[in-house]
Amino acid sequence: MRAAVITFPGSNRNGDVAKALRQAGAHVDHVWHGDHELPAGTDLVVLPGGFSYGDYLRCGAIAGRAHIMDATRAHAARGGLVLGICNGFQIACEAGLLPGILVRNANLKFVCKRQHLKVERNDTAFTSAYAKGQVIDVCIAHGEGNYICDPETLARLEGEGLVAFRYCDAEGQITAEANPNGSLNGIAGIYSAGRNVLGLMPHPENLIDGLVGGTDGRGMFESLVGGKKAA
Numbered sequence: 001m002r003a004a005v006i007t008f009p010g011s012n013r014n015g016d017v018a019k020a021l022r023q024a025g026a027h028v029d030h031v032w033h034g035d036h037e038l039p040a041g042t043d044l045v046v047l048p049g050g051f052s053y054g055d056y057l058r059c060g061a062i063a064g065r066a067h068i069m070d071a072t073r074a075h076a077a078r079g080g081l082v083l084g085i086c087n088g089f090q091i092a093c094e095a096g097l098l099p100g101i102l103v104r105n106a107n108l109k110f111v112c113k114r115q116h117l118k119v120e121r122n123d124t125a126f127t128s129a130y131a132k133g134q135v136i137d138v139c140i141a142h143g144e145g146n147y148i149c150d151p152e153t154l155a156r157l158e159g160e161g162l163v164a165f166r167y168c169d170a171e172g173q174i175t176a177e178a179n180p181n182g183s184l185n186g187i188a189g190i191y192s193a194g195r196n197v198l199g200l201m202p203h204p205e206n207l208i209d210g211l212v213g214g215t216d217g218r219g220m221f222e223s224l225v226g227g228k229k230a231a
């Protein structure tokens with residue numbers, strides 16, 4: 001598994017996600033947003049969390065127009081894997097890799113806390129190490145994590161099984177109280193139609209070591225690398 005982690009001006013989780021990928025056995029290349037091409041043999045493009053361009057205009061709106069996003073769209077169109085975490089989810093939506101958009105949290109506050117998530121399906125490249133319906137405990141840290149889309153898109157996401165994760169309580173119940181940002185249907189992450197692009201607001205890369213609070217994030221990187229070994 002060869003992963004290209006993109007750095008935008010203001011990215012701050014690029015090192016964390018590279019560490020999580022390496023821990024799972026991936027080879028990691030760091031790629032600058034202004035580059036036009038991905039390294040030869042890239043299997044996975046990672047759009048990391050952070051505050052690209054200081055969150056000006058709308059989170060991810062400027063980064064979504066970076067040169068490397070042309071190569072990333074071409075990679076996705078060929079069926080290549082793309083993972084957008086938090087600001088990376090916002091960038092993926094702004095770049096047209098995923099439908100819908102992330103807007104200000106319903107309470108208009110930056111939310112930074114532990115959060116339970118329900119894994120909607122485990123037959124994808126990103127979730128095979130989890131059980132279907134498993135409740136995992138991860139971190140969230142965002143100001144614009146409120147996922148919205150038009151009713152037709154929402155019906156398609158639900159109908160085609162493209163919701164990847166939902167916010168839930170410790171028992172796995174999807175409730176308004178367990179929803180930290182007002183996202184439609186408690187959506188915390190979605191897949192593209194081909195399920196080769198995943199965007200999610202929570203940070204699995206920050207829960208990969210028991211020493212810092214938990215390991216429920218590891219499954220995502222083990223799923224990705226388990227499907228394809230480092231060259």
Ligand SMILES: NC(=O)CC[C@H](N)C(=O)O
Pocket residue numbers: 048049050051052055059085086087088141142143144145
């Ligand atoms: N942790 C992140 O990636 C934050 C994303 C974005 N800056 C927000 O606040 O919504």
